[in-house]
Amino acid sequence: MDYALIKSGLVENVIVADEAFVALVAPDWDAVEPLAAGAGIGWSWSAAGGFEPPVVAGPEPVALPAVVxxxxxxxEANAARAVIAPDFSSMKLPVGSAVTIDVELQLQGQRVPGFGEEFxxxxxxxxxxxxFINIAFDDGRAQFTAEMKDSKRWEVTPELINSGLPPEAHMDFAxxxxxxxxxxxxxxA
Structure with missing residues (x-):
């Protein structure tokens, strides 16, 4: 018969033995139990719940570089009437304004030096x-200008930034x- 050798609630080994041999090795283990069908090394065991398969962790999340x-x-002609959020998440500008935005490609809060891609x-x-606005990075930095010719609300989201990029080039963006x-x-008056 197959037996599970258990320490700290974990199956550490599996043996084929008779009851006499099990009695001989049992003092070295927290528990020695008949092995359930399909169970094996790495499974957990408790007296109340029996054998449970190991929890398989998913892949570690990959940190995406972020456009910051x-x-x-x-x-100059429109700067006095522009309202820009301190975190740059939103701005209200007069029609006809030209807004220049500086960005960095950062990984874990640090600029990615040497990055020189364009999209x-x-x-x-x-x-x-x-x-579409051309963004050309040079040494992890880029600058672009957008002219606000019409009364409209424009947005750029992470989904938009990544929409034309292959998965390996995806970036985060606030x-x-x-x-x-x-x-x-x-x-x-």
Missing amino acids: ITSVTVD AMPMRSTDGAVR GIVITAVEIGAPST
């Missing part, structure tokens, strides 16, 4: 329009929303 916005500037970043508006608003002339 490091600064945002608006053209077309899609921006999607609430009306469904999509426009996302950004840019709202271009029509601003009337200041009231003189």
Whole structure:
């Protein structure tokens, strides 16, 4: 008969033995139990629950490099009326503004030096329009300018950034929303 040799609730060995041999080796183990069908080394065992298969852990999550916005500037003519969130997650700009955004590709909070790839970043508006801005990294940094020609709300999400990239090139991104608003002339009354 097959027996499981158990220490600390874990099957450490399996033997084929008769009851006399089991009685001889039993003092060296926390438990010696007849082996359940299909059970084996690495399974857990308890008096209450019997044999349980080992828990198979999934693969370790892979940390994706992240596109991180490091600064945002608006053209001089519109800068005074621009409202930019401190974390750069959103901004409200007058129609006609040109916004320049600096980004870094970071891995675990550190810039990825030497990274020099280029891709077309899609921006999607609430009306469904999509426009593409060329992002060219040089030594892990990139700068691009987007002109806000129409009154629209534009967004860039992680899904959009990765939509045209192969899985091995995917990046994380916190996302950004840019709202271009029509601003009337200041009231003189």
